[in-house]
Amino acid sequence: MTAAVQNSSTVLPAYYEWKHQGADQEWMVTKIVKWAISFFQSLWSGIFVPATWLSPRTFPTIPKGWEAHSLELNVDGVKIHATMVGKTENLNNKKWLLYSGGNGEHYEMSRLSVKKDKFFKEFNAGEYNALFFHYPGVSHSKGRATKETMTNAYKAALSFLEDKGKGIGAEEIIGYGFSIGGGVQGEALRTHELKEGVHYCFIKDRTFSDLSAAADGVMGGGIFGKIAAFLTRVTGWNFSSVESSKALKAPEIIIQQKKFKVAEWSVTLDGSPFCYNCGPTIVANGTEELIDTDGVITKEASLANALLSDPSWKSFSQCKHVIAVEESHCILLKDKSTEAVWDSVKSLMEKYYRKPEEAVA
Numbered sequence: 001m002t003a004a005v006q007n008s009s010t011v012l013p014a015y016y017e018w019k020h021q022g023a024d025q026e027w028m029v030t031k032i033v034k035w036a037i038s039f040f041q042s043l044w045s046g047i048f049v050p051a052t053w054l055s056p057r058t059f060p061t062i063p064k065g066w067e068a069h070s071l072e073l074n075v076d077g078v079k080i081h082a083t084m085v086g087k088t089e090n091l092n093n094k095k096w097l098l099y100s101g102g103n104g105e106h107y108e109m110s111r112l113s114v115k116k117d118k119f120f121k122e123f124n125a126g127e128y129n130a131l132f133f134h135y136p137g138v139s140h141s142k143g144r145a146t147k148e149t150m151t152n153a154y155k156a157a158l159s160f161l162e163d164k165g166k167g168i169g170a171e172e173i174i175g176y177g178f179s180i181g182g183g184v185q186g187e188a189l190r191t192h193e194l195k196e197g198v199h200y201c202f203i204k205d206r207t208f209s210d211l212s213a214a215a216d217g218v219m220g221g222g223i224f225g226k227i228a229a230f231l232t233r234v235t236g237w238n239f240s241s242v243e244s245s246k247a248l249k250a251p252e253i254i255i256q257q258k259k260f261k262v263a264e265w266s267v268t269l270d271g272s273p274f275c276y277n278c279g280p281t282i283v284a285n286g287t288e289e290l291i292d293t294d295g296v297i298t299k300e301a302s303l304a305n306a307l308l309s310d311p312s313w314k315s316f317s318q319c320k321h322v323i324a325v326e327e328s329h330c331i332l333l334k335d336k337s338t339e340a341v342w343d344s345v346k347s348l349m350e351k352y353y354r355k356p357e358e359a360v361a
Helices: 028-042 116-124 147-162 180-189 211-218 222-234 242-247 303-308 335-353 356-360
Strands: 015-018 066-075 078-087 095-100 129-133 172-178 199-205 252-257 265-267 273-275 281-283 320-325
Touching (some): 015 147, 066 129, 078 147, 095 147, 095 180, 147 172, 147 180, 320 335
Parallel strands (some): 015 066, 095 129, 172 199
Antiparallel strands (some): 265 273, 281 320
16 A cells, blocks of 8 residues: 655555564453453543544645655554655655653644654654654544553654665655653563664653552642552553663663752753853763653652663763753754754764774774
C-alpha cells in the first residue's frame, strides 16, 4: 500500500502490522485477564489521556516543499493513526524523529498547525523527517487508551522506523517525548531492543520520574496527593522512566524548567562561566537545585531531579545531558532552548557513535 499524501512525489509505506512479543502464544485465560485490566484502566483514560474525549482533528495542512503521508499502524489488531512529515528531498535520507505527545494533545494542532513553523525548524535543521502518532482512542486511532496499549503503540512506531523490510529502515532515530509522552517513551524502552547499526538519541522534555509522583504533585501533595498517587498505581497507570533511563544504551537528553532565583553566575561542566538566567543550561549531578517545578510537574516528581540526585549518576550519565530551560510546561521551546537541544543531540551522537579510530585521533 502507498500513503495518502499531500504535495507528494515520494512513495512511503502506508500500512504496518505489529504484535507484541508472545502475542500468538498467549493462553485464553491470559487474554481475558489482560482484557479485564485494560477495560478497568480505560475507565480512567479520560483523566490520564483527556485527548480521548476531544474531537478528532483534520489532516494537517503543510507548507510548500513538504509532504505529509498517512500511515496506519496495526498494533495487536488495533488501528493507530499516524502521519509522516518531511521535506521532499529528505524523505528518503533515513533520518527520522519519532514524536510522542503530551496529555490531551493532538499533534495536528500542537505541532503541525498554528505553531508548525517553530517545530519544523526544530527538526529540519538536522534534515530529519518526523513520524507523529495518536495514542489509542485519540482522534482517528481506535481502541482503548491504557498504559500497555500506549506503550505498544510507541513500540510499533519505533519498530516501523527500524524495519528495513516493511518499514522505513531508518539509520538515525531521534525519539522526542513530551510530558506523558516522555513516560510512554521510557516505558517502551524498558523492553524494546534497539537495533544494531541504527544511531539513536532520546529526548524527554519536561517529563516525570513516574506518573504517581506527578499526580501527587499536581494535587498539591497532602492527603489528596497521596490518594491521586495511590489511584495511579492501583489502576495500572504508573508509567516510570527512571530505571529505563539509567539502563538506556543510547544518548539521552532530559529537559526541565530551570530555577530562576539562584546566584547569577556559575560554571559549566567544562569550567567556563555562564549565567543561569541567560538561556538554557546543561546541569550536572549534585546541581539539582538548578531545576524547578514547571507549572505542572513538580521538581521532586521530575525525571531530571531523580537522575541528578541519584548517587550513581556517574555510572550511567556518560552520554546524557540534563538541560534546564526557561520555558514552563505548556510553552513550546523557544529558539535558544531549541538550539541547545539540537546542539546536544549532535554532540552526544558524535561522541557515542564515533568509531574507535576517530576517538584516538
